[in-house]
Amino acid sequence: MKQAQPLSITGGTLITPGGPVEGTLRCDDGVITAVGNDAASGDGDQVLDAKGKFVVAGIVDLGVFAIDKPAFHFGGITRAGLMPALSPPLDYPARVRFMAQSGKPDLWVHPLAAATKGLEGEQLAEIAMMRDAGARAIATGRKWIRDSGVMHRLLQYAAMLDMVVVTHAEDSGLAGNAAATASEMATRMGIPSAPKEAETLALARDIALAEMSGARIHARQVTTRAGLQLVRQAKQRGVSITAGVTPAHFMLSDLAMGDYRTFTRLSPPLREEDDRQAVIEAIGDGTIDVIASGHDPRGPEDKNLPFADAAPGMAGAETLLAMTLTLVRDGVIDMTRAFDLLARNPASLLGVEAGSLAAGKEADIALLDSEEPWVVDSREMAAAAGNTPFDRQPVQGRVTALWKGGVAIDL
Amino acid sequence: MTSPQNTSTGSRFPQGGQAFPHRDLIGISSLERHEILYLLAEAENYVAFNRQAAKHSDQLAGLTIINAFFENSTRTLLSFEIAGKRLGADVVNMHAAQSSVKKGETLIDTAVTLNAMHADAIVIRHGSSGAVGLIASKVDCPVLNAGDGQHEHPTQALLDALALRHKLRDLGHDSEDFTGLTVTICGDILHSRVARSNILCLQAMGATVRLCAPPALMPAGIERMGGVVFHDFDAALKDTDVVMMLRLQNERMDGQFIPSPREYRHLYGLTPERLALARPDAIVMHPGPMNRGVEIDSTVADNADRAIITSQVEMGVAIRMACLDVLTRKARGVPGWGQAEAGGEWV
Numbered sequence: 001m002k003q004a005q006p007l008s009i010t011g012g013t014l015i016t017p018g019g020p021v022e023g024t025l026r027c028d029d030g031v032i033t034a035v036g037n038d039a040a041s042g043d044g045d046q047v048l049d050a051k052g053k054f055v056v057a058g059i060v061d062l063g064v065f066a067i068d069k070p071a072f073h074f075g076g077i078t079r080a081g082l083m084p085a086l087s088p089p090l091d092y093p094a095r096v097r098f099m100a101q102s103g104k105p106d107l108w109v110h111p112l113a114a115a116t117k118g119l120e121g122e123q124l125a126e127i128a129m130m131r132d133a134g135a136r137a138i139a140t141g142r143k144w145i146r147d148s149g150v151m152h153r154l155l156q157y158a159a160m161l162d163m164v165v166v167t168h169a170e171d172s173g174l175a176g177n178a179a180a181t182a183s184e185m186a187t188r189m190g191i192p193s194a195p196k197e198a199e200t201l202a203l204a205r206d207i208a209l210a211e212m213s214g215a216r217i218h219a220r221q222v223t224t225r226a227g228l229q230l231v232r233q234a235k236q237r238g239v240s241i242t243a244g245v246t247p248a249h250f251m252l253s254d255l256a257m258g259d260y261r262t263f264t265r266l267s268p269p270l271r272e273e274d275d276r277q278a279v280i281e282a283i284g285d286g287t288i289d290v291i292a293s294g295h296d297p298r299g300p301e302d303k304n305l306p307f308a309d310a311a312p313g314m315a316g317a318e319t320l321l322a323m324t325l326t327l328v329r330d331g332v333i334d335m336t337r338a339f340d341l342l343a344r345n346p347a348s349l350l351g352v353e354a355g356s357l358a359a360g361k362e363a364d365i366a367l368l369d370s371e372e373p374w375v376v377d378s379r380e381m382a383a384a385a386g387n388t389p390f391d392r393q394p395v396q397g398r399v400t401a402l403w404k405g406g407v408a409i410d411l
Numbered sequence: 412m413t414s415p416q417n418t419s420t421g422s423r424f425p426q427g428g429q430a431f432p433h434r435d436l437i438g439i440s441s442l443e444r445h446e447i448l449y450l451l452a453e454a455e456n457y458v459a460f461n462r463q464a465a466k467h468s469d470q471l472a473g474l475t476i477i478n479a480f481f482e483n484s485t486r487t488l489l490s491f492e493i494a495g496k497r498l499g500a501d502v503v504n505m506h507a508a509q510s511s512v513k514k515g516e517t518l519i520d521t522a523v524t525l526n527a528m529h530a531d532a533i534v535i536r537h538g539s540s541g542a543v544g545l546i547a548s549k550v551d552c553p554v555l556n557a558g559d560g561q562h563e564h565p566t567q568a569l570l571d572a573l574a575l576r577h578k579l580r581d582l583g584h585d586s587e588d589f590t591g592l593t594v595t596i597c598g599d600i601l602h603s604r605v606a607r608s609n610i611l612c613l614q615a616m617g618a619t620v621r622l623c624a625p626p627a628l629m630p631a632g633i634e635r636m637g638g639v640v641f642h643d644f645d646a647a648l649k650d651t652d653v654v655m656m657l658r659l660q661n662e663r664m665d666g667q668f669i670p671s672p673r674e675y676r677h678l679y680g681l682t683p684e685r686l687a688l689a690r691p692d693a694i695v696m697h698p699g700p701m702n703r704g705v706e707i708d709s710t711v712a713d714n715a716d717r718a719i720i721t722s723q724v725e726m727g728v729a730i731r732m733a734c735l736d737v738l739t740r741k742a743r744g745v746p747g748w749g750q751a752e753a754g755g756e757w758v
Contacts, residue, residue, distance in 0.1 A: 184632030188440070190540035190562030190604060193631065260541030304519050306539030308560070 001105045003030045003363065003406030008041030012050025012367070015057070015339050016357045025055055027363035030405035035357050048401075050367055056339050058364030058402065059321065060355045062244065062346035063139070063166060063220045065296035067099075069107050071317040071383035073409055075293065076399035078107065078364040081350055083166075084114035085141040091117050091125040093133040100134030106404045110350050112139035112166055115154050121145040124154060128161055136350040137218070139166035142267060142312075144202050146172050148209065155215035164216040164242075164349050167206050169227060170268050174198035179308040180269045185254045191308055196271055199227040207234045207241060216240040218349055222288065223249040223268050225278035232287045242349060243282070244290035246316055247323030248389055250279045256389060262303045262310035263378070264389045266294075269312075283341070284332045290349070291341040293320040297385035315383040319376055321368070322395035328370075329396070335370075363406035370397045424449045427747025431737050435547045435554040438563035439611040447615055448587065451573050454726070454733035458573075461497070461729055471500035474531035474739060479521070479546075480557070481507040481537040486699060486724065487557050487567075491534045494731035500531070518542060519549055526550040532739055535559070540604075553738035555731075561602050566730050567698055568608035572616060573726040575653060578694050578719045590617035595647045595689075596638070597623040597679055598657025598706055599668075601630045605698050606657060610636050623647040625678070627668050644679050648688040655696040656681050656707050664705075672705045681707045686717070694719055 006028040014021045016035055024039040025032065034040070041047050058078030065083050072080060082099055084090035090099060091114035103109040113135035117123045119142075127138055138158050144167070145151045158165045178194035180186035186193035203219060207230060210217045222228050222243040231243045254270040264270055282288045296313030303310050324342060327333050333341070339356070347355025354362040376393045378386035402409045423445070424430040430449045433441065460466055476495040480488050488504060495502035505525075516524075518537075522545075525533055532553045535543045540560030547554035558564040572589075579586065594613050600606045600622050613620050614637050622629065622638040634640050641647035648654065659675060669675045676682075686693065695711055695718040703709050712718050740748035 182631035184635040187630040187632045188607070188636060190560050190607060192561075195631070260544060300519075301517070304517070304545075306518065306537070306542035306545055306560070309539050309542075 001407050003028070006042055006045045007363070007403070007406055008045045008047045009050050009055050009365070009367070010041065010047060012053050012055040014055045014357050015335050017336070017340070017344060019336050025357060025365065027365070027406045030363050030407075032357060032359055032361050032363050034359055053400065054335065054368040054370055055357065056366050056368050057343040057356050058354070058366050058404065059342045060346040060350065060352070061295065061317065061320065062290055062292045062349060063112075063294060064292075064317070065294070065313065066384060067103055067107070067109055068295060068297055068317060068384050069103065071295065071297070071315065071381065072107055073402060073411060074382040074399070075317040075320050076366040076368070076402060077293070077317055077320070078366075078402065078404045079347070079352065079354060080107065080109055080295075081136065081346065082109050082111045083141065084112050084139050085119060089114045089119045089141065090130070090135070091119065093126060093129040096130045096135050097133040105407065106409050108404070110134075110136040110352065112137045115140045115145065115165065116150065119143070121147060121150060124150075124157060127157060127163070131161060131163060136352065137164045137166055139220075140168055142168060144168050144170050144172050148205060151206065152209050152213060155209050155213035155217070159213050159215040164218050166218045166220050169199050169202040169206065169219045169222060171198040171201040174201060178269065179265060180257060181254055181271050183254055183272050185257060189257065189260065189307070191257070196224045196275065197226065199224045199268060200230060203227050203230045207239055210241060211237075211239050214240070218242045218244065218290070220244050220292070221246060221249065221268060221294070222282070223271050223279060224275045228278055228282040228287050232282070235287070242289040242345070243287060244292055245279055245283070245288050246292055246294040247320060248294070248314060248316070250276060250283065250327070251323055252276070252389055257307070260307040261389070262305060262307055263314060263387045263391065265307055265310045265312050266314060266389070267312035280327070280332055283327060289341065289345045291320070291324050292346065293317045295383070297383045298387045299385045303387050313387065314389050315381060315385055315387045318382055319388060319390050319395065321399065322397045323390070325370055325397040326395075363403060365403045366399045367401035368397065369400050372396065372398050372400075374398060424452070428741065428749045434738070436565055436734055436738060437544050437547060437554070437556045439565050439568050439608045439615070440563065442615070444615045447569070447572070447612060450569055450730070450733055450737065451576065453737055454569070454573055454729040457729035457732040458577075458726065461725070466497055467499065468497065469499040470736060471495065471498040471739060471743075474500045474743070475529065476500045476502045476532045476534065476735065477505060477525055477528070477530045478502065478534045478557075479505045479525060481535070481542070482558070484536055484557070487536065490724070490727040491557060491731050494728050494735055497728070498732055498735060500735070518546065522546040522549040526552070531742055532735060552742070555734055555738065558604055561604055561607070563608045564604040565608050566727070566734060567605050568612035569734075570723055570727040570730040571609055571655070571696060571698070572612055573730055574719050574723040575694065575696070577722060577726070582692060588616040589613060592618040592652045593621065593650060594618050594653040594655060595621040595623055595651040596655045596657065597644055597647065597681070599628045599659045599663060600624045600633060600657070601628045602660070602663070603657050607636070609655065610638050621647050621651065623679070625669070628663075644685065645688055648685060651689040651693055653694045653696060654681060654686065654689055658698065658700060658702060659706055661702075672702070676705050680705060681711050683708065683710050686711055693717065696720065696723060698723065
């Protein structure tokens with residue numbers, strides 16, 4: 001579906017990469033053509049009054065585990081970077097090509113190529129062919145690649161292809177079958193747990209290998225103080241590393257696992273309060289580049305089980321924006337940086353011309369009422385399953401209108 | 412022969428159901444000190460009862476108790492079965508090995524199935540922490556935790572407390588609780604639900620708890636549950652009044668956690684020489700089954716003056732009778748336990 005008529009959105013606060021701008025946003029033929037004070041709506045434009053709301057870029061959600069359009073649209077997400085850990089995995093060009101088409105026209109899916117065949121961490125997958133079939137990056141899947149030799153060769157190959165490698169930073173030897181971070185909480189509950197240093201070890205190795213190979217790596221979730229410090233130092237040395245996190249790790253500590261609530265069973269697991277604070281600091285100081293939903297809807301057959309037997313993962317797409325806005329309200333970041341984290345930086349990692357309100361970018365646009373109150377309710381989610389760790393939590397802010405390529409999406 | 416009295420006469424406890432206002436027994440962590448003492452007081456009645464030649468009561472006649480054991484057990488299952496039968500209940504045992512669990516039925520479906528059979532109490536052992544609480548949330552009758560993963564084993568802690576109290580009484584310490592007592596728990600604390608329940612129970616009763624294990628078998632943050640952590644067993648034993656040894660699974664002594672059984676014995680085996688480091692009349696406990704010659708030497712285990720291991724087994728039946736009795740009082744309409752007449756008066 002193509003944009004039939006030019007669109008001008010007036011009377012809103014535009015969140016542009018340079019900061020908030022009062023004025024008009026105009027897009028034509030699916031592309032943003034003018035932003036800000038000097039932009040004017042043309043004759044024959046459809047004109048929409050934003051009435052003081054925020055006009056923002058559609059969210060680019062880097063690292064989801066399912067294509068769940070109703071949830072993405074509720075959350076203001078217009079593009080999703082799809083993790084290869086599907087069944088079967090995205091380790092084959094034809095599957096990548098199929099998934100790359102699967103959301104169009106109103107949701108663009110950017111598949112991440114499996115780094116290794118079957119995501120087993122042993123043999124390299126056909127990454128170049130998957131790239132040409134539409135893969136925008138490479139991912140190791142839900143797990144860390146245990147064999148350092150394999151990881152080194154993967155990163156060399158990725159550097160040659162100039163594709164970013166999305167990693168899972170959790171040393172598998174230390175992590176074992178753990179379902180929680182080693183802590184008083186896990187001990188009281190009797191849940192198998194692993195020291196948080198599993199993350200530090202994994203990151204240290206991956207950073208060293210990235211330095212050796214010159215590859216770009218994106219640690220999809222960095223959740224501990226020590227891990228974030230490694231990323232910070234690596235960035236200072238000039239290593240091509242970026243880091244991400246999901247709202248779970250800046251909103252919740254491991255105390256949320258109480259009563260064996262399996263919606264809080266995540267990978268990596270929830271950390272202790274000090275690490276939660278460290279994640280917030282790292283979002284504030286720029287160490288963390290991306291906030292993503294990690295959207296992984298899981299039904300009762302995966303979650304209505306004893307804690308350690310349940311599958312990890314949360315349905316996060318609907319709550320991603322509202323949770324990120326809590327950081328704006330708390331003064332950790334401003335609105336501009338919030339959309340750098342949610343849209344501009346992930347778009348840049350994926351190499352897509354979207355994710356910011358600037359002339360020439362794809363007209364993926366959302367209207368945001370940052371004040372509107374609502375309550376997260378696991379029983380009434382748009383997502384394929386309601387496994388949210390934020391159940392019953394009152395939040396503020398939601399998307400009231402959404403456009404993909406200049407075409408309005410029914411919400 | 413007489414049935415035991417089930418109404419506590421002393422004023423130490425709140426009246427009726429207030430003395431134990433829980434439907435289920437999932438863990439010691441949810442119990443108040445006076446509730447623990449109440450269960451022990453009720454169990455005292457059954458200790459004497461069980462020593463009679465004819466030991467049968469009809470208190471729970473007509474009630475169906477299901478022992479659903481998803482993990483192998485001999486002694487705990489037997490103990491619960493005997494407890495239910497002595498009180499006159501119809502006791503059925505469900506072994507996971509023979510059940511539809513093996514055919515892929517989910518835990519919730521199993522729980523719903525048991526519930527549909529109108530059990531009056533369900534006793535559950537399961538290999539996953541939190542599983543018993545999960546089942547309890549899906550059924551309409553009292554649920555007793557007979558061990559869930561590495562979480563809790565509350566009746567074990569209660570029977571340990573009862574056995575310890577009896578032994579202390581024999582030694583002339585006629586105190587209701589364990590104030591001033593130092594108890595050292597030694598063994599695989601990491602994987603032990605017995606340890607967790609005992610840490611909570613012993614501390615609630617006033618004891619000081621020491622924990623001793625090699626670092627790999629000591630869980631993170633355990634000191635914040637109140638125990639004092641030791642890795643050197645000899646140091647832990649100094650001035651200890653009670654030594655509670657834990658069983659170490661054989662598969663954990665093959666190099667994964669411990670190099671070998673004899674190396675474990677070298678550092679953590681309770682030998683007569685080591686026991687001599689504790690208080691002169693120190694009491695020895697073990698939840699069983701024992702690895703004789705590994706964590707405990709036979710000369711120590713069989714020392715009737717010191718070891719109360721068989722008493723622990725005896726007290727287990729009494730504790731489980733008390734728990735089944737107390738938890739079914741509401742359903743049985745025992746006066747004061749929550750079944751009001753239409754007029755609002757207690758019958």
